[in-house]
Amino acid sequence: MIGSRRGEGRGVESIAAAVLFDRDGTLVVDVPYNGDPVRVKPVPGARAALDRLRAAGLPTAVVSNQSGVARGLLTTEQVAAVNARVDELLGPFDAVVVCEHGPDDGCACRKPRPGLVLEAARRLGVDPARCVLVGDIGTDVEAARAAGARPVLVPTAVTRPEEVAAAPEVADDLAAAVDLVLDAHPAALPGA
Ligand SMILES: [Mg+2]
Numbered sequence: 001m002i003g004s005r006r007g008e009g010r011g012v013e014s015i016a017a018a019v020l021f022d023r024d025g026t027l028v029v030d031v032p033y034n035g036d037p038v039r040v041k042p043v044p045g046a047r048a049a050l051d052r053l054r055a056a057g058l059p060t061a062v063v064s065n066q067s068g069v070a071r072g073l074l075t076t077e078q079v080a081a082v083n084a085r086v087d088e089l090l091g092p093f094d095a096v097v098v099c100e101h102g103p104d105d106g107c108a109c110r111k112p113r114p115g116l117v118l119e120a121a122r123r124l125g126v127d128p129a130r131c132v133l134v135g136d137i138g139t140d141v142e143a144a145r146a147a148g149a150r151p152v153l154v155p156t157a158v159t160r161p162e163e164v165a166a167a168p169e170v171a172d173d174l175a176a177a178v179d180l181v182l183d184a185h186p187a188a189l190p191g192a
Contacts, residue, residue, distance in 0.1 A: 016181050017126040018094070019053050020117060020149070022135035023064035023083075025156050026174075027090055030136075033068035035078030037085035046090055049174035056185055059124045061095035062086065063116040063133065063143075070102030095123040111135075112142030117149050134177045138163035152177045 024030040029041045053060055062083070068074035083096050097120045101107040109115030114128075121128040133144035134152045137159055144151035153159070153167035154177050164170055171177035 015130065015185055016058060016132045016150070017130035018059040018061065018121065018124045018132075019178075019181055020061045020063050020120050020131055020133045022111075022133070022137075022140045023062050023086060025136040025158070026134060026140070026154060027062065028086060030156070030158075033071075033073045034082055035068070035074045037081050040082055040085040040089060042089050043174065045173055045175050049178045050090055052178050052182065056182055058181070058185070059094040059126070061097065061120040061124060062093050063097050063111070063120050065099050065111050065116075065139075067100070067102045067110070069100035070105060076100060095120050097123070112139040112146060114143055114147035117143055117147035121147070121149075132181050134171075134174070138166060141167045152180055 021027050027042065027046050029043060031039050034040070050060055066074060066079045069076055069079060079098060079100065083098070087093055087096065097116050099107060099109040099111070099116055101110050103110065107113070107115065109119065117131065117133055118128055121131050129148045131149040132152055133140055133149050134154060135141065136154055136156050141151040141153055141163070151167060152169045152171055153164065154171050154174060155164050169180055171180055
């Protein structure tokens with residue numbers, strides 16, 4: 001594993017209350033502007049990583065930019081169908097929050113803005129500061145920071161080196177990201 005482990009000595013306020021995931025390139029193999037549920041393919045280890053979080057009692061959510069809708073490349077119904085397939089393969093998620101705006105729409109939700117993270121936290125009934133956001137690119141890290149959440153970057157082959165360098169915590173894969181989350185979690189402490 002690369003990156004830091006910060007579990008030791010963290011206060012109760014930093015114990016994760018929920019874990020949010022970017023969808024494309026994080027939970028499922030990125031198929032740009034995918035509107036076809038048949039093409040949904042989980043990344044290796046995703047199911048097991050999510051199962052560990054759920055076993056620890058942590059809610060999970062998806063926070064996903066889907067600008068293909070604003071660009072006219074996808075319909076809201078296609079996004080919903082793909083999300084339903086993601087939920088079938090990797091769920092149940094406690095919330096799925098999508099931004100369908102384009103980069104020039106000036107919305108508050110599109111990552112790197114904080115809106116998706118804040119909305120997911122609201123729906124889960126948790127403090128955004130106690131949410132972890134696991135994502136594969138710099139905008140995920142920035143969105144988490146903007147919302148006061150804790151970013152964990154799981155880079156892929158397309159993640160830019162400067163995005164990796166700028167991330168406070170980096171994990172090799174989803175299993176390692178979950179290790180970072182559970183490191184400070186009561187369910188993972190000796191005697192729990
Ligand atoms: Mg992504």
